Amino acid sequence: MLRHSLLWLSSNPQVRGFAVHSSVGRQMARRFVAGECLADAVAVVRELNVHGLSASLDHLGENVSSADQARQATQDYIDILHRIKQEGLNANISVKLTQLGLGLDGDGVQDNLLRILAEADALGDTVTVDMEGSAYTERTVRLVLAARRQHANVGVAIQSYLYRSQADLDELVRAKVCGIRLCKGAYDEPPTIAFPHKQDVDQNYRQLTRFLLGSGCHPALATHDVRLIEFALQNVQDLGLGPGDFEFQMLYGIRRDLQERLVSGGWALRVYVPYGSEWYPYLMRRLAERPANLLFFARSLASEIVPNHRGA
Numbered sequence: 089m090l091r092h093s094l095l096w097l098s099s100n101p102q103v104r105g106f107a108v109h110s111s112v113g114r115q116m117a118r119r120f121v122a123g124e125c126l127a128d129a130v131a132v133v134r135e136l137n138v139h140g141l142s143a144s145l146d147h148l149g150e151n152v153s154s155a156d157q158a159r160q161a162t163q164d165y166i167d168i169l170h171r172i173k174q175e176g177l178n179a180n181i182s183v184k185l186t187q188l189g190l191g192l193d194g195d196g197v198q199d200n201l202l203r204i205l206a207e208a209d210a211l212g213d214t215v216t217v218d219m220e221g222s223a224y225t226e227r228t229v230r231l232v233l234a235a236r237r238q239h240a241n242v243g244v245a246i247q248s249y250l251y252r253s254q255a256d257l258d259e260l261v262r263a264k265v266c267g268i269r270l271c272k273g274a275y276d277e278p279p280t281i282a283f284p285h286k287q288d289v290d291q292n293y294r295q296l297t298r299f300l301l302g303s304g305c306h307p308a309l310a311t312h313d314v315r316l317i318e319f320a321l322q323n324v325q326d327l328g329l330g331p332g333d334f335e336f337q338m339l340y341g342i343r344r345d346l347q348e349r350l351v352s353g354g355w356a357l358r359v360y361v362p363y364g365s366e367w368y369p370y371l372m373r374r375l376a377e378r379p380a381n382l383l384f385f386a387r388s389l390a391s392e393i394v395p396n397h398r399g400a
């Protein structure tokens with residue numbers, strides 16, 4: 089219930105306006121977001137690289153409302169790719185197709201994605217397409233499959249909460265899409281298309297992990313769930329795979345202890361590093377994942393509204 093409400097609030101403009109202007113909102117965002125500008129994100133990635141972790145940079149933004157905004161977001165990503173190269177960072181990028189114009193009329197989104205992929209190809213880098221809400225799943229999969237015909241450096245996120253995900257993976261693996269990122273899924277989806285119970289989402293995650301590890305397509309297992317990580321490592325051992333055959337991925341600001349443990353165990357780990365001023369929907373999805381985050385947020389907010397409020 090709380091999760092549904094938070095995800096609903098993630099698209100509410102009034103609450104968004106309040107949160108982005110509140111110092112508590114911005115403080116809370118800092119836990120999950122590297123900063124507001126590229127220099128902040130570059131500093132975070134450099135530090136991660138020093139400790140043996142790679143990164144994926146996300147310039148926050150989604151659901152743009154004009155073709156100009158989509159073109160600007162595309163250019164921003166191209167600039168990020170050049171900055172990664174100039175700075176010699178071990179990083180790639182993650183893009184949301186609604187930031188590149190999915191949801192607007194016309195073929196702009198496809199052109200924008202292909203421009204980014206061509207630039208990344210020329211610079212020897214890779215691009216992962218984030219998976220958004222189910223209104224976009226089918227078109228995202230189609231656009232990635234079409235892009236794969238021209239560029240081998242495109243990957244995509246697949247969500248284990250969707251019933252359709254095994255069929256999508258079959259098609260993506262057949263088309264030799266590499267770097268598929270398996271996550272549980274962060275949006276509010278109805279039980280007609282998504283498992284409503286966590287244990288079924290986790291069970292599907294296990295099944296899809298086994299499938300991806302056996303596919304030879306260098307998958308990314310994106311989770312902070314220790315039981316699922318242990319399951320993956322058991323499968324890695326059973327299949328005789330090594331650290332070069334797949335990677336773990338986690339979000340900036342979450343389970344740093346686990347990130348360090350995996351890296352010191354010799355496993356490849358990439359941290360998803362979001363930055364930018366459009367952090368509100370991203371923050372709401374992180375709050376929805378863990379009610380304890382919300383409690384902390386609510387207490388801080390109460391003390392901002394009523395300065396000597398001590399929380400309950």
Ligand SMILES: Cc1cc2nc3c(=O)[nH]c(=O)nc-3n(C[C@H](O)[C@H](O)[C@H](O)COP(=O)(O)OP(=O)(O)OC[C@H]3O[C@@H](n4cnc5c(N)ncnc54)[C@H](O)[C@@H]3O)c2cc1C
Nearest residue numbers: 218219245271272273274310311312337338339360374377
């Ligand atoms: C690299 C990466 C990329 C992602 N890309 C996408 C995408 O493209 N599309 C999409 O829909 N989703 C994406 N997600 C989000 C994902 O779908 C889940 O919502 C999120 O990872 C939480 O699920 P979990 O696997 O960590 O398991 P959970 O069972 O939710 O959590 C396991 C444990 O992780 C910790 N944890 C998890 N979330 C939080 C949090 N917000 N705050 C603090 N601790 C937390 C807690 O200790 C928790 O007990 C991505 C996740 C990662 C790691």
